[in-house]
Amino acid sequence: MDGPVLPLGPPRAERADAARNRVVLLAAARELLAEQGAGKVTMDGLAERASLGKGTVFRRFGTRAGIFLALLDEDERVFQERVLSGPPPLGPGAGPVERLVAYGRARCCFLVEHQEVARAALDGRAPVPAGDGTLSRMHVRTLLGQVNLAGADVDALALQLTAALEGPLLLYLSTEDAVAADDRIERFARSWQDLVERVCRA
Amino acid sequence: MDGPVLPLGPPRAERADAARNRVVLLAAARELLAEQGAGKVTMDGLAERASLGKGTVFRRFGTRAGIFLALLDEDERVFQERVLSGPPPLGPGAGPVERLVAYGRARCCFLVEHQEVARAALDGRAPVPAGDGTLSRMHVRTLLGQVNLAGADVDALALQLTAALEGPLLLYLSTEDAVAADDRIERFARSWQDLVERVCRA
DNA sequence: GACTTAAGCGGACTATACCCCGCTTCTCTC
DNA sequence: GAGAGAAGCGGGGTATAGTCCGCTTAAGTC
Numbered sequence: 001m002d003g004p005v006l007p008l009g010p011p012r013a014e015r016a017d018a019a020r021n022r023v024v025l026l027a028a029a030r031e032l033l034a035e036q037g038a039g040k041v042t043m044d045g046l047a048e049r050a051s052l053g054k055g056t057v058f059r060r061f062g063t064r065a066g067i068f069l070a071l072l073d074e075d076e077r078v079f080q081e082r083v084l085s086g087p088p089p090l091g092p093g094a095g096p097v098e099r100l101v102a103y104g105r106a107r108c109c110f111l112v113e114h115q116e117v118a119r120a121a122l123d124g125r126a127p128v129p130a131g132d133g134t135l136s137r138m139h140v141r142t143l144l145g146q147v148n149l150a151g152a153d154v155d156a157l158a159l160q161l162t163a164a165l166e167g168p169l170l171l172y173l174s175t176e177d178a179v180a181a182d183d184r185i186e187r188f189a190r191s192w193q194d195l196v197e198r199v200c201r202a
Numbered sequence: 203m204d205g206p207v208l209p210l211g212p213p214r215a216e217r218a219d220a221a222r223n224r225v226v227l228l229a230a231a232r233e234l235l236a237e238q239g240a241g242k243v244t245m246d247g248l249a250e251r252a253s254l255g256k257g258t259v260f261r262r263f264g265t266r267a268g269i270f271l272a273l274l275d276e277d278e279r280v281f282q283e284r285v286l287s288g289p290p291p292l293g294p295g296a297g298p299v300e301r302l303v304a305y306g307r308a309r310c311c312f313l314v315e316h317q318e319v320a321r322a323a324l325d326g327r328a329p330v331p332a333g334d335g336t337l338s339r340m341h342v343r344t345l346l347g348q349v350n351l352a353g354a355d356v357d358a359l360a361l362q363l364t365a366a367l368e369g370p371l372l373l374y375l376s377t378e379d380a381v382a383a384d385d386r387i388e389r390f391a392r393s394w395q396d397l398v399e400r401v402c403r404a
Numbered sequence: 405g406a407c408t409t410a411a412g413c414g415g416a417c418t419a420t421a422c423c424c425c426g427c428t429t430c431t432c433t434c
Numbered sequence: 435g436a437g438a439g440a441a442g443c444g445g446g447g448t449a450t451a452g453t454c455c456g457c458t459t460a461a462g463t464c
Contacts, residue, residue: 015430015441039327043421053444055424064421065326122373124267124326125241137374152400156393163369164362170373171324172339172361191358198354198401217411217460244450255414257454266451 022060024050026074029067038068038120065123072114072121076135079110083139096146097200103143104165104192107136111169112185118170137162147200161199165192224262226252228276231269240270240322267325274316274323278337281312285341298348299402305345306367306394309338313371314387320372339364349402363401367394 014022028050032041043064047054061067088094089102111118141158149157168188216224230252234243245266249256263269290296291304313320343360351359370390 012441013431017430018442021442042419044419047444054422054446055444056442058422059442062422119326122324122326124321124324152396153389153393156389157397159370159374160366160393160397163374164366167365167369167373168361171369172365187355187358191355191362194354195359195362195401198403199397201400214411219460220412223412245452246450249414256452257414258412260452261412264452 018060021050021052021056025052025057025060025067026070029071033071033117038116041067041120063123065121068117068121072117075110075114075117079106080135082106096143097196100140100143100147100196100200101193103139104196105189107165108169108185108188108192111166112181115169122170136166140165144200148202149200157199161196164195220262223252223254223258227254227259227262227269228272231273235273235319240318243269243322265325267323270319270323274319277312277316277319281308282337284308298345299398302342302345302349302398302402303395305341306398307391309367310371310387310390310394313368314383317371324372338368342367346402350404351402359401363398366397 025046028046029041032046032049041064043054043057046067047057050057057067061070082090083103083106085091089098090106092099094102137158140162141155144152144154144158144161173184227248230248231243234247234251243266245256245259248269249259252259259269263272284292285305285308287293291300292308294301296304339360342364343357346354346356346360346363375386
């Protein structure tokens with residue numbers, strides 16, 4: 001009746017076919033994305049491209065936004081690596097303010113590069129506003145904690161700074177003018193640096 | 203052939219029936235919103251409630267998000283009034299930092315109160331990310347300009363602060379726990395004050 | 405007050421996200 | 435390697451955003 005008693009540690013490994021399909025789907029999604037842009041990636045189209053059923057696509061990703069979230073997640077992993085164990089000042093080894101500045105710049109580049117996907121990953125009606133940004137928030141939160149900020153609500157501040165960093169790219173700035181992207185990044189990074197240094201100065 | 207020569211100043215006033223219908227539609231939208239929540243407001247449902255054709259709804263608002271943008275806009279107007287010509291410190295008459303602090307608190311309340319609508323007004327695939335937030339941005343921009351901030355990029359800073367103010371409520375915080383809303387507002391407002399004062403101190 | 409014209413209207417039509425549920429395939433156990 | 439049970443799959447079904455285009459009607463013109 002009860003083979004392995006309470007085997008609920010890891011609820012169950014993902015089945016091999018499911019894993020295979022996920023890989024196939026993500027690859028297909030990247031193809032479609034590259035070929036036609038995020039707006040043209042449809043669930044049906046993706047299913048067909050991957051030679052799978054539409055139901056499978058939804059089972060994997062839950063929602064359209066989920067696809068882009070998954071894609072973003074993949075890329076995020078690489079980025080996270082650099083942050084957690086890469087060379088300073090982005091990685092550990094530099095002072096917290098310096099790392100915050102570096103993080104902002106790097107994150108900003110990352111978001112500009114992945115802006116299309118990041119935007120598409122936002123799901124208007126998602127009950128939980130997407131775990132997106134959570135990683136940023138935690139990292140900012142950690143670094144802020146290492147700065148001596150008398151009387152500040154570090155959690156709230158981290159939330160606000162994260163929003164200051166990511167919000168503009170996710171909400172306010174048009175995707176259109178990719179032309180001046182480099183200028184924008186530079187300006188943005190500088191402004192972030194200014195903001196962080198103002199907030200953190202004794 | 204050319205009756206009034208180039209009468210293109212005001213392109214043409216809105217036709218009476220159109221104006222009437224807009225009012226009807228907005229009222230119907232508020233009813234549906236109150237009765238069933240933003241998620242349940244559909245274009246068809248709205249059209250039916252207003253006893254109008256669906257085409258009319260789209261002609262008026264262009265997009266689903268447009269409805270909520272219009273609703274938000276109405277409320278925004280009242281809010282804006284208080285900011286532009288109400289009593290200080292929110293209105294004119296106080297110092298810029300003081301006004302920024304007051305603005306943050308007021309805006310935060312406003313957004314919490316209208317969070318459902320504000321979120322629904324975000325349109326994932328909008329080419330222009332919604333003029334939303336623009337008003338906030340301009341006001342913050344103006345006040346920041348009145349503070350003496352040596353060497354700061356005031357425009358960029360305004361964008362970031364606006365995002366710090368609005369982003370969390372639009373992107374990161376769940377709508378769910380309306381229970382602790384008051385606490386959240388208070389905490390948020392305090393943190394905003396802290397942020398602004400840190401940024402603006404000499 | 406009839407005439408003209410363009411704005412407005414309506415609702416059938418299309419595209420697409422998302423649901424559902426019977427069937428298939430994997431995986432684990434003996 | 436056979437059996438049992440769960441996980442996964444597929445694709446038809448539904449709901450809804452958004453388009454289109456011929457008809458209606460408001461608002462000036464003579």
